[in-house]
Amino acid sequence: MSRPLKIMLVAAEASGDALGAGLAKALRTRLGDDVTFVGVGGPRMAAEGVVSPFDIAELSILGWIDGLRAYGKVKRRVAETAALAEREKPDAVVLIDSWGFTIRVAKAIRTARPDVPLIKYVGPQVWASRPGRARTLAGAVDHLLALYGFDAPWFEREGLATTVVGSSALHIDMAHADGAAFRERRGIAADARLLLVLPGSRPSEIARMTPVYEETVRRLKAADPALEIAVIAAGTVAGDVAGRIATWPFRVHLVDEAEKYDAMRAADVALATSGTVSTELALAGAPMVIAYKIDGLSYPLMKRMVTAKHITLFNVAADERIAPEYIQQEATPALLAPAVGRLLSDPGIAREQARRQTAALDQMGRGGPDPSELAADAVLRVIAAKAG
Template sequence: MSGPLAADGGPTLFLIAGEPSGDALGARLMSAARRLTGGKVRFVGIGGEKMMAEGLVSLFPMAELTLFGIFELLPHLPNLIRRIDQTVAEVMRVHPDAVIGIDSPGFTVRVAKKVRVAAPSILLIHYVAPTVWAWKPKRAAKYAAIYDHLLAVLPFEPPYFEREGLACTFVGHSVVEGGAGKGDGVGFRNRHGIGPADRVVAVLPGSRKGEVSRLLPDFRATMERLLPSHPNLMAVVPTVATVRDRVAAAIADWPVRTVLVEGDTEKYDAFAAAEAALAASGTVSLELALARLPTVIAYRLNPVTVALYRRLIRVKYVNLVNLMLDRMLVPELLQQDCRPDRLAMELGRLLDDPAARQAQIDGVAEVARWLGQGDTPPSERAARAVLDVIAERRLNGPQEGKP
């Protein structure tokens, strides 16, 4: 049984995103699916600002799902369980052609498991393969038992899942479509009154409340340490709506001139205007690589959460740039190393040592090719894969071994 057709005969897609990076993926997927179907597609589900700009009416605010870490999650667990049940009920009501969970496995996998039991005819697709090559390799078999298809963003990922019987398509990393390498630095400086002698650092404290709270005090102290030797230093802080007020309050008393910006255009223009970046670990590190902006990566989690994770981690680095190159190109200062003196030393080196800057700029070019830069847009590959899986299901019914 296929899902209900959109009013014009196209498929219905139930999309679930739980954080800003997934919201961006979902929005690009929606746009590409609309192009490929000539507009004959219907979208329902959960998303943020970008997906809503593409026409999605979110079932509830995506911000409720933007959680990370065991101890950060526990106080919100009752509401999370309620939202899982609400989402499953909405899937049952809509009965779409496919449910597409976009990353955020703490929520999307739980929804998918319940949908698999309640409505086995609905296609289940997950966008962004879990990093089984980094930790918890048994997740490959777990996903194979739940999902019909997986969309991978890295070229080496499909074999991990195909050997478990899960069809997997490499689509490329959607970050290459964001325009991170096409910012207007001159225009940004002019708009914000930034002079040619000003030394601009892009400061990116993350998109989760916990990240912002943990990292911004150290980022402030880092800028304070650098100021005596860099009197024209200033910070540009790109942020997102979910944490904007929190970030604005935290940077109000910074010792250097600070400019808060919001939106991708301003963020990418800020990258082009900056000389270096100090950033929380996450998708933004890939955007910085595509922008060829030398970066220092920082991160800190609850110590107990880290102790549990360290027993499971199978890789040497947290930054995907370093992982793909298998060397420490971009400095990573994590946990006890994430402190102002170390951050200031590494950031100061990028500001003052042209050779160190150029080494990063040269090193990320290979990574950009791995991510799919310069090829068919990843969102188009992803949308085509989704539509092909739906077409095959409508034609042939469920695969053998699947419900």
């Protein structure tokens, strides 16, 4: 009797943890006891049987300066991850998102185990900046699982076999998200205006954005003392967020992962740090304002490399600024508070923005096959081709 397949999954932040969990679940649905998992991930992957040797929160690094400061730690974690692959001898390794960490892991595993198939799940956004990364990835892995159709040509031109699986964020089932129940549980009146704040999923994002959001909310509360505030704490940074929010001088409803979709449905408006949550908010029908900051030394370098006009994915897909974006020096309470206040005070404007957000999601492929299922099929095809 042949042994079960052993698949190694590697994720370094909350969004990758969710993708890894979905892939593991889809593979187990197909193979049952004929698959086992090893790797690096967060709580969602752990629930699917991936026991991580370290806490991935320390790898959620944003910007070149943060990266330099954390270089020693990242180097050690790369070595540990490669050693895990050498020790466990998986049939394939799937490296999920987190370009800076996973490209180093790919190269280290290739050196230690040149025979193992390496699959990258989510390529770098070369259409937005640094197109040379497509060639780098093609030289480091065997296959790419891409989220969007516009990703594939960039990598296929470099000879990297690519399967477009779609974005799991576009397939979140909001049917059971209950905004009315959320308001009732929290004692928020049905007609009260509710602002949902999403500070991010990386420690550096929490450190930079929460002070900005606190002052933004203070200004909004001064104009409307009855405004209700809820803050979502992503699982990997929940303790950090809770500690910071505890010092805010007004009532805040702290929301964990289990309640976040209910909260998104309940919100009149959202103020969010750029990331996957913008797609989730759009699926929930919440009009939003997007903000984003990295360290001041990294930003000039990044700005020279970025060619995209927008950073929010549905804005990119629509090629227009549907959701307002406030980046770096513009991400200030003085600009954010009026932008949020405009949506809160004019339901017609808010509804129209939500409608345009939904239309942009359709352009991105909303309603297609389940990405986790397509990703599982692709992983098994790569393994079978290598074995054959």
